[in-house]
Amino acid sequence: MKREYPCVEVNLGKITHNTREIVKLCSTKGIHVVGVTKVFCAKKPVVKAMLNGGLEIVGDSRIENLKRLEEFKCRKLLLRIPMESHAAEVVKYSDISLNSEIETIKRLSKAAKRASKIHNVILMIDMGDLREGVLERDVIDLVKEIISLENIKLAGIGTNLTCYGGVIPDGNNLGKLVMIKKEIKDKIGYEIPIVSGGNSSSLYAVMNGTIPDGINQLRIGEAIVLGRETSFGKDVPGCYKDSFTLKGEIIEIKEKPSVPIGTIGMDAFGQTPHFEDRGIIKRAIVALGRQDIVSEGLTPLDKQVNILGASSDHLLLDITNSCNLYKVGDVVDFNMDYGCLLRAMTSPYVKKYYVD
Ligand SMILES: *Cc1c(COP(=O)(O)O)cnc(C)c1O
Numbered sequence: 001m002k003r004e005y006p007c008v009e010v011n012l013g014k015i016t017h018n019t020r021e022i023v024k025l026c027s028t029k030g031i032h033v034v035g036v037t038k039v040f041c042a043k044k045p046v047v048k049a050m051l052n053g054g055l056e057i058v059g060d061s062r063i064e065n066l067k068r069l070e071e072f073k074c075r076k077l078l079l080r081i082p083m084e085s086h087a088a089e090v091v092k093y094s095d096i097s098l099n100s101e102i103e104t105i106k107r108l109s110k111a112a113k114r115a116s117k118i119h120n121v122i123l124m125i126d127m128g129d130l131r132e133g134v135l136e137r138d139v140i141d142l143v144k145e146i147i148s149l150e151n152i153k154l155a156g157i158g159t160n161l162t163c164y165g166g167v168i169p170d171g172n173n174l175g176k177l178v179m180i181k182k183e184i185k186d187k188i189g190y191e192i193p194i195v196s197g198g199n200s201s202s203l204y205a206v207m208n209g210t211i212p213d214g215i216n217q218l219r220i221g222e223a224i225v226l227g228r229e230t231s232f233g234k235d236v237p238g239c240y241k242d243s244f245t246l247k248g249e250i251i252e253i254k255e256k257p258s259v260p261i262g263t264i265g266m267d268a269f270g271q272t273p274h275f276e277d278r279g280i281i282k283r284a285i286v287a288l289g290r291q292d293i294v295s296e297g298l299t300p301l302d303k304q305v306n307i308l309g310a311s312s313d314h315l316l317l318d319i320t321n322s323c324n325l326y327k328v329g330d331v332v333d334f335n336m337d338y339g340c341l342l343r344a345m346t347s348p349y350v351k352k353y354y355v356d
Helices: 012-027 044-052 063-068 084-093 102-114 136-147 171-188 200-207 222-226 338-346
Strands: 007-011 032-036 057-060 075-078 096-099 119-124 152-158 194-196 217-220 244-257 280-286 298-300 306-310 315-318 331-336 351-355
Touching: 007 012, 007 338, 012 032, 012 044, 012 200, 012 217, 012 222, 032 044, 032 222, 044 057, 063 075, 063 084, 084 102, 096 102, 102 119, 102 136, 102 152, 119 136, 136 152, 136 171, 152 171, 171 194, 194 217, 200 217, 200 222, 217 222, 222 338, 244 338, 298 306, 331 338
Parallel strands: 007 351, 032 057, 032 217, 057 075, 075 096, 096 119, 119 152, 152 194
Antiparallel strands: 007 244, 244 280, 244 331, 280 315, 298 331, 306 315
16 A cells, blocks of 8 residues: 555554553552543544453543544543533543533533433542642542532542652552542542542552552553653553654755854744754755654654754754665654654644554
8 A cells, every 4th residue: 555654653463462461460450441542642443452452441631532432332531621611522422531620510410411321520639740630628528519419420539640740659649549538438438439540650650569559540541552651761561662653754865064054043943053063964854844743752763863853844864874875755764752642643744554
């Protein structure tokens, strides 16, 4: 099949393998995995590959993505705190949502009533990372209010760490989350089924055995997709790190100086660039740019190729030291970090291909 560039090639077998490894690792601690699909825009072949790895529930931050997955019979979790204005869609297209605003939960209850449904809610508690979640001191009163709502089931409590504040999940913050579950039982007599202990950063605590007993759900995206936990960036044992490959086509190759000629002002993004003089170098331009990628998050598979920079539509490479004799029309392969993968999967200019 003729390919168009730029493109991302997804190895579905590796995604299934990674999912299976992580599901197995977590099950040794009694933890269920929610497979998070947002970084690849919930593309159906990848979702299917994840489900083949033994997942029963997928999570996404966008209700539009969950709506597109309606045909998949798995349970669906909405990760981002819902917009009040989306209450009807949230109830329709997700089985369970993460929440932190009582007025929104009331709206969900009303929408669920109209749809003759019971909607499941996980109450998010901020354990210090300062993104979403209610404060600990408000939990008991909120739980009382939530369990009194007619068409809502309080299915769990949860937290999110290492997203805004960079806070590492540990026995202290996750231990406290488990304590809150006990406190709810003691004070109100309500048994909380799910304790959702974070994202791929909590996998580190699973790997080294310090995840507190009582955490029974993790919401995992990056570790499945890139094979690494996100507290310290350590590899997850037995997982592939190259399930996604970015490919771009070379449109120009010239020997030119390493330092621009003339007075240096601002680049295309308002920054003043700096250059090291390495004489004449062999430079390649790839038809890829910041509309498609985050150049800082790209790693060429050819270790002798260096990235010089990128503007909106041009990626500049130094190919001076490469053993490959590149020519115009050749395709260059890259690995991507999370931010770059997110951009590439979201860019309408980047084609997506799936291989087994
Ligand atoms: C994105 C997200 C996750 C998954 O994060 P990864 O680092 O990709 O595992 C989990 N929970 C919430 C609330 C999220 O927004």
